[in-house]
Amino acid sequence: MDQLVVRPGGPDDVAAVLALLDGATRWLAELGRTGxxxxxxxxxxxxxxxxxxxxxxxxxxxxxxxxxxxxxxxxVGTAVPHVPAATGPELYVNLLVSDRAHAGLRIGARLLEYAEELARSSGIDLLRVDCYAGDDGALVRYYERQGFTATEPFTVPLADRRWPGQVLERRLLPRPRGEGPGAT
Structure with missing residues (x-):
């Protein structure tokens, strides 16, 4: 199998991201997870x-x-307004989506590792994300399996309902000497 490559996106990638989101939404709807x-x-x-x-x-x-x-x-970037502010510098995951046709290949985990690398290279030791906390909490558990710890729950009022969310964080430990970008 070809190696997974992570690269910066740009304006030419908008349609691809929307297609990934559409595919994930279809998959969630097929499972009855429309919340x-x-x-x-x-x-x-x-x-x-x-x-x-x-x-x-x-x-x-x-x-x-x-x-x-x-x-x-x-x-990745700054936190959205509806979540509690961080107490220090952070890199915030605003979206994570993967193609369900490739489930099991750790695509989401690799993208989160890439975000961690971006944070470290900027001298930031906090990676945060928020996610949907409704239904059976499966998405919260996914992030916990990726090394995040649940912190603050929140709710977003929508026109027809209240959307339950959960903020999670991962503290980044310093790299051992000789590891990471540029190590030989």
């Missing part, structure tokens, strides 16, 4: 399209590729 993103395609939502375009233009988007084909995306 997170509903059932409507992201590619038809002007607000979501503008958001992905902004992430791509701001340099916050990274894509995972297998054989040159996008199979995952992560967006």
């Amino acid at each position: 997170q993103w509903g059932t409507a395609p992201h590619s038809g939502n002007p607000r979501r399209i503008a958001q992905v375009r902004r992430w791509a233009a701001d340099g916050d988007l990274y894509l995972a590729e297998l054989a040159g084909r996008p199979v995952g995306a992560i967006v």
Whole structure:
């Protein structure tokens, strides 16, 4: 199998990210898990399209590729306004999505490792993320398996319901001497 490559994304990747989101939404809907993103395609939502375009233009988007084909995306930057503020410098994961056709290949885990590398290279020792905390809490457990610890729960009021969320954090330990970028 080809090696997973993570690269910076840009404006030419907006359609690929929207396709990944649409695929994830279809998969969640097939499982009856519509609380997170509903059932409507992201590619038809002007607000979501503008958001992905902004992430791509701001340099916050990274894509995972297998054989040159996008199979995952992560967006990192600053925390969204609806979550409690961090007490110090952080890198915030605003989006993590992977192609369900490649489930089991650790695409999401690799993208989170890449975010950790970005944080470390900026001298930041805190990586945070928020996620949907409804249904059976499976997404919260996923992040906990990736080394995150649940911190503050929150709720986002929507027009038709309240969206339950959970902030999670991962403290980054210093690399052992001789490891990491540039080590020989």
